[in-house]
Amino acid sequence: MELKRENLEPKLFAFDIDGVVADTMGTFIEIATQEYGIQGLRKENITSYWLEKCLPVPEEIVWEIVDKIIKDPFDIGLRPIEGAVEGLMGFYEQTGALTFVTARPEKEGIEAWLRERLSPVPPEAIRVVATGLHEKKAEVLRHQGFHYFVEDNLDTVRQLCDQGIGAVVFDQPWNREETPFRRVFSWEDLLKLAGIR
Ligand SMILES: [Mg+2]
Structure with missing residues (x-):
């Protein structure tokens, strides 16, 4: 008998979105290098979610760059993470809709960016909820049945x-602590976890 893989629906x-679908940290480094002349920054050096703690970039400049990234993802040239577009297309083919929950304060810019990047997906099938706070994500997810x-x-x-949502860590240099959580190293991994590939 063939063993059935335990796939998540x-x-x-x-x-x-940021750090999972959008290469926000990569873009941060590009802006810091090109517009502020800060040299020698590498994504591997981002070992904390708090950029000013792990990069030689003053806190005011961190906030200035983050502000630019939040305001206009097109203007700053935000790119998707490798495999994200194909991965999301894979999910869309199975589900007919994609839902994103972000702690960004507003959804407009990033929703337009996602719709453009995922253009074969009809815009109304792409939904973004902007909570403004990380702490509100669990509540949104629970209410919407994810x-x-x-x-x-x-x-x-x-x-x-803690609040009963099965979170999956998307591996990045800033989250490589030993944890008991399920972890994926790529979009390819994620597709396998959901039984899509
Ligand atoms: Mg993120």
Whole structure:
């Protein structure tokens, strides 16, 4: 008898955006280098979610750059993470809709960016909820019936798990602590976890 893989139902997944779908940290480094002349920054050096703690960039500049990234993802040239577009297309083919929950304060810019990047998906099938706070993600997910959430911030993963959401860590240099949580190393991994590939 063939062993059945324990797959997680694709339609029960929702996704974080920054650090999971959008290469926000990569873009941060590009802006810091090109516009502020700060040299030698590498994504591998981002070992904390708090950039000013791990990069030689003053806190005011961190906030200035983060502000630019939040305001206009097109203007700053935000790019998707490798495999994210194909991965999300894979989920969409199974589910007919994609839901993103972000702690960004507003959804407009990033929703337009996602719709453009995922253009074969009809815009109305892409939904973004902007909570403004990491702490509100669990409540939103629970109310909307999602069981799994793909997230790169370990503090949020802990909160979600405490509140009964099966958070999956999307591996990044800033979340490589030893934890009991399920972890994926790529979008390819995530598709396997959901039994799509
Ligand atoms: Mg994130």
